[in-house]
Amino acid sequence: METNTDDGIPVTILSGSLGAGKTTLLNHLLSNAGDRTLAVLVNDMGEVNVDAELVAEGSELELDDGVTELSNGCICCELQDDLETAVVRLARDRSFDHLVVESSGISEPAPVARLFTTESRVAARYDVDTLVTVLDTPAFLETFAGEDQPERRGTAEDRPLSDLLVEQVEVSNVVLLNKADLCSEAELADAEELVGALQPDAETIRTEFSAVDPDRLLGAALFDAGRVNDLPGWKRALESADGDDGHADHHDHDGRAESRTDDHHGHHHPDEVYGVSSFVYRSRRPFHPERFAAFLRDLPRSIVRAKGTAWLADNEMRVSVAQAGPSIRATAQGPWIASLPEVERDMYRSNRPNLEWHDEHGDRRTELVFIGTDYDEGALRAALEDALVTDEEWDSDLDGPFPAEQGAETVVREP
CATH class of the missing domain: 3.30.1220.10 (CobW-like, C-terminal domain)
Incomplete structure (x- = not known):
């Protein structure tokens, strides 16, 4: 067990549009957690579909008060309560090394991060480690190519995809250029340029099926709320x-x-x-x-x-x-x-x-x-x-x- 309760439990926050590969990344992290015990908070268990092979019993997640034990010792939680209540309860009732929070595909990670840095009840128990955005790289490039894509348009109540993508990237420490196998080298270079323009300090990692070394996202200690060069x-x-x-x-x-x-x-x-x-x-x-x-x-x-x-x-x-x-x-x-x-x-x-x-x-x-x-x-x-x-x-x-x-x-x- 690597948890340092004096320093707080490290938290990695994942964001990205629907279909970008967040679920695949969650399953990858759970499969390759190694000696770590992870707690994973997700917004909607019905949409996340954590791999059945990682579940202790059966092919469906049977939740007890929104919490289930996974076969590798990790914990998976449905976010039934508000986030603040859920993370405080987790820290009080469970023992784990690292918390991974998957923010909704239609929201930015910044409000989630603020909860862990400004709310004393939460900040006393946790430290934000890394903000990660998963991009569907082909869709990301198409969005900023200005092509007419009616299915990507927003309404007065539903912000357009481009707005969300930009704000997710702008607060990121790490950006996964996922589905890299579907892009040419020139397209990947263009995507890296766009990310670099929006967030010059973000580390970009090209991935296929969200496969990435967990050490680059867990325990990387890339988030620092006070750093000027974290600005978009x-x-x-x-x-x-x-x-x-x-x-x-x-x-x-x-x-x-x-x-x-x-x-x-x-x-x-x-x-x-x-x-x-x-x-x-x-x-x-x-x-x-x-x-x-x-x-x-x-x-x-x-x-x-x-x-x-x-x-x-x-x-x-x-x-x-x-x-x-x-x-x-x-x-x-x-x-x-x-x-x-x-x-x-x-x-x-x-x-x-x-x-x-x-x-x-x-x-x-x-x-x-x-x-x-x-x-x-x-x-x-x-x-x-x-x-x-x-x-x-x-x-x-x-x-x-x-x-x-x-x-x-x-x-x-x-x-």
């Missing part, structure tokens, strides 16, 4: 542009670009290995909502990820924009601090001493990151400038497709 590509691009070696366009209150001594203007190359680059666009002049929506709809498919906050004329909401391949969504995050009543505004500002504040516009600003390959940065910047309001339009009543109530979301471009 778009956040790192923002930080680089804010630093000494990156320079982004800023605008004064008349919308004119302030000159900078560096010609890169926020252009950032995550890594020479990857054939991708990124740039940051900033402005202190609002967008015309219709022209900005048209810009987003026409965004070239060579942009695989765009994310940030937009200032829209005639809208007092901070609108976040999130593009992942063919899908683009906008969400109203909340009001600009500058739009609040004076007392409330001053209170927010006093609690945020590092808040960048413009004398006239306050915190209102646009800050967007674009990541992709073979795009024309100059043309995109020019199109963004053309989407800004003119002096004549600044105080006009302007309508557009963007949400104006906190928490509301709009689909700007369908996958």
Whole structure:
């Protein structure tokens, strides 16, 4: 038994779309656990279908309060209760070396990871070890190739596949490029480039039938919530542009670009290995909502990820924009601090001493990151400038497709 109760039980969190190979990976880990005793939490036992050969008796999992003993000493649990209750109960009632949590194929692993790092009842017993995303590599490439695939489209209630894939990859420590046998060498290289753009620190492993050395996923100790370089590509691009070696366009209150001594203007190359680059666009002049929506709809498919906050004329909401391949969504995050009543505004500002504040516009600003390959940065910047309001339009009543109530979301471009 290798469990160190002082340090907490290590946890590996698996994510990936339906059909990517998570179940196959679970069975592989259970078959090759070696001296480890694993506990596996799954969302729906009916869908997971853990291999009958690993079950102590019979070909069906007969659950006692959602828990069954497997023939190799491991434990498999149906997630009948909420996750927090389940993992606390497991740590109290069972003895095991490592916990593997399979998050749903239609959710991101980040909320699961936060449970183990911010909830004291759970964090006192567990330590997140590694976040793993399993990709159906051919489908991953097709999703970002912009091909028309109606079966992959989402609805207002069901987020599109591209959104989920991106957020699963962006928080990963390890990405399995599964079904590698169905891809050419060039396609696998493209997939590695895409993963590298979305999460530069992720380790990519090419797999067939999710076969991977368990030591690369169990006890790898790759997760560190405090590491700056665990940031996804778009956040790192923002930080680089804010630093000494990156320079982004800023605008004064008349919308004119302030000159900078560096010609890169926020252009950032995550890594020479990857054939991708990124740039940051900033402005202190609002967008015309219709022209900005048209810009987003026409965004070239060579942009695989765009994310940030937009200032829209005639809208007092901070609108976040999130593009992942063919899908683009906008969400109203909340009001600009500058739009609040004076007392409330001053209170927010006093609690945020590092808040960048413009004398006239306050915190209102646009800050967007674009990541992709073979795009024309100059043309995109020019199109963004053309989407800004003119002096004549600044105080006009302007309508557009963007949400104006906190928490509301709009689909700007369908996958």
